[in-house]
Amino acid sequence: MFYNKKYLFFIIAYLMNLILCFFVNTYFSFSGINLNLIVGSAIIYGLILIFCFVAARILLYSFKVFSRIFKLKTKNFATKFLWTVFTVFIYLFIFITFIKVTEY
Amino acid sequence: MRNLEKQYGKYVKKILSGKIPDKNLKYSFIITLCFIATCVCAYFIRHLNYSRDYLLQKANEYYSNEEHFYAARYFAKVIKLNVSETDVYKKYGISLLKLGNYSQAVKYFKLASSIDSYDEDSYYFLGDALYRKASETDDKDTFLQAAEYIEKGIDLNPDSEKLYLLAGLCFRSVGLYEKARDFYNKALMSNKFNKSGFYNLIGNTFDEEGNYKEAILYYEKAILNDNSFVVAFCNIGDMFVKMNNYESAVQNYQKALELDENFIAPYIKIASLYYDKNNFAESSKEALKALKINPEDNNANYILGMAYKQLGKEKESLEYLKKAAFYGNDKAVKEIKRRNVL
Numbered sequence: 001m002f003y004n005k006k007y008l009f010f011i012i013a014y015l016m017n018l019i020l021c022f023f024v025n026t027y028f029s030f031s032g033i034n035l036n037l038i039v040g041s042a043i044i045y046g047l048i049l050i051f052c053f054v055a056a057r058i059l060l061y062s063f064k065v066f067s068r069i070f071k072l073k074t075k076n077f078a079t080k081f082l083w084t085v086f087t088v089f090i091y092l093f094i095f096i097t098f099i100k101v102t103e104y
Numbered sequence: 105m106r107n108l109e110k111q112y113g114k115y116v117k118k119i120l121s122g123k124i125p126d127k128n129l130k131y132s133f134i135i136t137l138c139f140i141a142t143c144v145c146a147y148f149i150r151h152l153n154y155s156r157d158y159l160l161q162k163a164n165e166y167y168s169n170e171e172h173f174y175a176a177r178y179f180a181k182v183i184k185l186n187v188s189e190t191d192v193y194k195k196y197g198i199s200l201l202k203l204g205n206y207s208q209a210v211k212y213f214k215l216a217s218s219i220d221s222y223d224e225d226s227y228y229f230l231g232d233a234l235y236r237k238a239s240e241t242d243d244k245d246t247f248l249q250a251a252e253y254i255e256k257g258i259d260l261n262p263d264s265e266k267l268y269l270l271a272g273l274c275f276r277s278v279g280l281y282e283k284a285r286d287f288y289n290k291a292l293m294s295n296k297f298n299k300s301g302f303y304n305l306i307g308n309t310f311d312e313e314g315n316y317k318e319a320i321l322y323y324e325k326a327i328l329n330d331n332s333f334v335v336a337f338c339n340i341g342d343m344f345v346k347m348n349n350y351e352s353a354v355q356n357y358q359k360a361l362e363l364d365e366n367f368i369a370p371y372i373k374i375a376s377l378y379y380d381k382n383n384f385a386e387s388s389k390e391a392l393k394a395l396k397i398n399p400e401d402n403n404a405n406y407i408l409g410m411a412y413k414q415l416g417k418e419k420e421s422l423e424y425l426k427k428a429a430f431y432g433n434d435k436a437v438k439e440i441k442r443r444n445v446l
Contacts, residue, residue: 002132012136030176030203091139098143102150 003083013090017045020098027101052089059085156185160192172199190220197229206237217253227257228267235274247278262290265297272305281309300330307339316343334360334367341373350377368397368404375407384414402433409436 002009021041025034035043060082066072163178179196197212213230217223234250237243251274257267268291275284288302288309307322320343326336337360344353354377357370375390391408394401409424422443428436 003128004126005129005132008129009132016140027177030173030180030200030205030208095139095143099146102147 002087003080006083009087013048013094014041014045016094017041017048020044020094020101023098023101048090048093052086052093055089056082056086156182156187159185160187163192163195167195167199170202172202175199176203188215188219190216190223190226193219194223194226194229197233201229201233201236206233206240209233210237222260224257224260224264224267227253227260228264228270231257231267231270231274235270235277238274238277244278247274250274251283258287258290262294263296265291268297268302269305272309276309276312281313284309298330300326300333300336303329304333304336304339307336311339311343311346316346319343332363334364337363338367338369338373341370345373345377350381353377366397368394368401371397372401372403372407375404375411379407379411379414382414384411387411388415400431402428402431402436405431406433406436410439 002012018037018041021035021037021044024044025037025040028035060078063081064078159178159182163175163182166172166175166178176196176199179192179199182192183196193212193216197209197216200206200209200212210230210233213226213233217226217230220226231250231254234246234253238246238250251271254267254271254274257264258271261267268287271287272284275281275287285306288306291297292299292302303322303326307319307326310316310319310322320340323336323340323343326333337356341353341356341360344350344356354374357374360367360370371390371394375387375394378384378387378390388408388411391404391411394404395408398404405424405428409421409428412418412421412424422440425436425440429440
């Protein structure tokens with residue numbers, strides 16, 4: 001996703017993260033915790049990026065091992081695979097967190 | 105800068121007219137829009153399906169299971185649906201109180217008491233929330249405000265022990281000992297509560313004022329009302345320590361032990377006294393007795409560690425100090441740090 005315009009993906013992910021942070025704030029507001037929207041969203045965004053990047057890397061290495069065992073051709077595939085998995089993970093992460101913090 | 109604007113202007117026009125040249129970009133936009141639409145749909149579908157009664161039932165369920173985080177969430181949603189009942193406000197306030205959100209708790213207890221001004225429970229919780237808030241900030245006015253609401257509660261129901269106890273605590277927190285004693289005496293006059301407990305509390309107010317002799321008199325009154333009131337013997341012991349009369353102090357601690365040999369506090373107090381008097385062997389013996397009752401007591405572990413240190417038993421000393429530090433004794437942590445530096 002947004003493979004040719006990566007910066008666009010980061011901007012969209014950050015904007016979605018801002019909205020997510022608003023819901024996280026209301027979720028925790030009962031216990032007196034109140035995150036600053038800008039700082040809080042930046043922290044959550046950073047954590048999501050790191051977590052998804054590490055997860056994507058692990059998946060990439062697993063895929064490489066798998067393709068070596070079954071002798072599959074994976075030339076010039078790694079970067080695109082890493083980016084796709086990374087973006088999918090970020091969307092999934094945002095979706096699961098959103099569902100969790102807005103649950104009834 | 106202008107070139108950039110032109111370039112992006114063209115780009116935006118293309119996106120708006122649906123003519124995106126880059127296939128990857130086109131599909132990425134479609135996927136992202138679908139993702140956002142899914143989130144919005146999920147949000148609305150979940151919020152449309154639930155009724156006020158269902159939310160209230162859920163909130164009460166969480167409340168009775170003492171899951172206050174979820175209880176507070178559901179009560180908040182119920183209140184958003186324009187439910188204004190004393191019970192809902194009170195329960196929501198209690199959940200917030202348990203979560204440590206005192207300011208919000210105060211707001212909802214005030215609402216509860218404004219709807220039903222004859223409910224002494226609302227005044228008690230309002231006073232409690234204000235007391236806790238004041239304890240955090242050490243704000244004198246808030247303590248007095250809390251006491252005011254508790255007094256209202258006592259006027260409505262003079263038979264509630266917890267109201268007298270909280271009123272006393274509020275006044276003691278701001279140094280108004282005479283006022284605190286007034287409330288304790290009122291409780292004693294009503295003849296409905298444990299008299300020893302309130303005499304003991306009056307003794308505590310004199311202790312806090314530095315009037316140790318008067319405090320002893322009230323602790324003795326507590327014992328007169330209840331011979332098995334061990335805490336009062338310990339408190340008398342403490343007063344004698346403060347008056348530098350160590351023999352009488354030990355005698356009172358031992359009286360407490362005669363009544364209840366499994367009461368750990370007197371052992372620790374005696375051990376501490378012996379330690380202060382440089383009698384480290386006796387101090388370690390008493391601390392060991394305390395540890396037999398509760399091996400996890402941080403004070404007993406600390407005193408034993410320090411006594412062993414003075415007796416030259418470095419290895420044992422460090423072992424007990426580490427235990428004391430593990431169970432939360434700050435002095436033990438400092439001592440271990442000091443030793444590591446040396």
